[in-house]
Amino acid sequence: MxxxxxxxxxxxxxxxxxxxxxxxxxxxxxxxxxxxxxxxxxxxxxxxxxxxxxxxxxxxxxxxxxxxxxFTITGAKKKLLELSRRRRGQLDMNFLEEGYKEVLREIRKELKEIKEALD
Known part of the structure; x- marks a missing residue:
């Protein structure tokens, strides 16, 4: 938060x-x-x-x-843990998105090479 x-x-x-x-x-x-x-x-x-x-x-x-x-102390601890997990999940998603983008770039590059070879 x-x-x-x-x-x-x-x-x-x-x-x-x-x-x-x-x-x-x-x-x-x-x-x-x-x-x-x-x-x-x-x-x-x-x-x-x-x-x-x-x-x-x-x-x-x-x-x-x-x-x-x-919040109580206990409630604040739980909320901080939840926020930490959510933040970590967002980082993981960003990493995955970047990974997918890289894979798509590679596929696009390979498709261009195939197209050029066929032309």
């Missing part, structure tokens, strides 16, 4: 304070969500969390589900 176009700095990593400013959440909420959801920021220096852009998008989606759409 995309939360719309988010405007935040285009960086590889965000520190927990930056994520808090962007999302309006407290650090303890983020730490709790790390325990409850598939949210695993990298650790720098053993303790400092470094969130990626994907983490930030996930956090904003979780926030929308919990605060705006009033």
């Amino acid at each position: 995309a939360v719309g176009k988010q405007i935040y700095p285009d960086k590889l990593y965000y520190r927990i304070g930056e994520v808090c400013r962007i999302t309006g959440l407290k650090p303890h909420v983020l730490r709790y969500w790390e325990q409850e959801f598939r949210l695993r920021p990298e650790r720098f220096g053993g303790t400092q969390r470094r969130y990626r852009r994907e983490d930030l998008d996930t956090i904003l989606t979780i926030k929308k589900l919990l605060y705006d759409e009033r």
Whole structure:
């Protein structure tokens, strides 16, 4: 579930304070969500969390589900899993479509060669 176009700095990593400013959440909420959801920021220096852009998008989606759409933690987990599966299915379909397009290109090429040989 995309939360719309988010405007935040285009960086590889965000520190927990930056994520808090962007999302309006407290650090303890983020730490709790790390325990409850598939949210695993990298650790720098053993303790400092470094969130990626994907983490930030996930956090904003979780926030929308919990605060705006009033999901429970369990409901939000199920919804995130459903969204993940749907996204993965769309990627698979796109891959298949590209594969079919390539096969059709090859068939078209072979048909042109046959036509030219017959002419």
